[in-house]
Amino acid sequence: MIGNTQNDLLRLAAQTQMTYAQMQQQASAQAAMNNVSEHIEVPQVNFYPSQHPNHKKARRKDIKQAYKLLSPTKRSILSPKRAWGGKYRYNTNTMRCCVDGCDVEYLLRAAGNIYEQVFDDETGQSLWDIYFKNPVTGEIEAFIAREKVTSGRKLRATYCPEHLHLYHLLTKWEKEDEKEEEMSSGTLKSKLKKGVSTVAVPIATLKKKDNTPELLKKYEPFFMQLEKDSKAYNGINLLHYKNPETGINDGDYDCVRFEAISTRNG
Numbered sequence: 001m002i003g004n005t006q007n008d009l010l011r012l013a014a015q016t017q018m019t020y021a022q023m024q025q026q027a028s029a030q031a032a033m034n035n036v037s038e039h040i041e042v043p044q045v046n047f048y049p050s051q052h053p054n055h056k057k058a059r060r061k062d063i064k065q066a067y068k069l070l071s072p073t074k075r076s077i078l079s080p081k082r083a084w085g086g087k088y089r090y091n092t093n094t095m096r097c098c099v100d101g102c103d104v105e106y107l108l109r110a111a112g113n114i115y116e117q118v119f120d121d122e123t124g125q126s127l128w129d130i131y132f133k134n135p136v137t138g139e140i141e142a143f144i145a146r147e148k149v150t151s152g153r154k155l156r157a158t159y160c161p162e163h164l165h166l167y168h169l170l171t172k173w174e175k176e177d178e179k180e181e182e183m184s185s186g187t188l189k190s191k192l193k194k195g196v197s198t199v200a201v202p203i204a205t206l207k208k209k210d211n212t213p214e215l216l217k218k219y220e221p222f223f224m225q226l227e228k229d230s231k232a233y234n235g236i237n238l239l240h241y242k243n244p245e246t247g248i249n250d251g252d253y254d255c256v257r258f259e260a261i262s263t264r265n266g
């Protein structure tokens, strides 16, 4: 990630969809790993958050970039080792990062448990708690990377703290993206596709009984006249609002606007 001073991060957070807290965690994972880089080779994760002004588009770009950075390293197509070692370069040890080959076991011995020092900005849980503990037994087991990052076959490899933090952010961004997508285009068809069985209830069946208060009943002819006139004259506007309780246009929140009728309509 570019720039690690507080001001750099604050500025970057303001220009991107990543939060300041997320950047701080990423920076601290990076710093912790750099501290041991004298002893072992620690490659940097060069993630550059998108500065696209549209929040959603910026997130999509970030997701795409994260997938690229988290894809397990492949051997060169010309490498003879491919024949017997398989196409992935780091695929023999679940304590090695599948991207950079970082020896995680050695890293933890040399620098302490860095996974425990990187936290989720919302839940406060560490990467160690989230990814290195069996959710059922609570026993410690290495996080296993997959061929296509979030899907595909499991490799015999993991992610170093820096890559794992990016992986964690990726899963969060994808969840946020899905949630927004569902809210904006939550059609029955797209939900059925996802296997969610919801049945759309026709609005007509929800039509409630007339419970207009006595006090308002006498205004009903007035509103009916308005409804009629609003179609005939430009100056009368009947504004319908959805009832916030039911989400339906039931007339409880209607409003009238008169605009210089005398001059416009003669």
Ligand SMILES: [Zn+2]
Binding pocket: 097, 098, 099, 100, 101, 102, 159, 160, 161, 162, 163
């Ligand atoms: Zn790594």
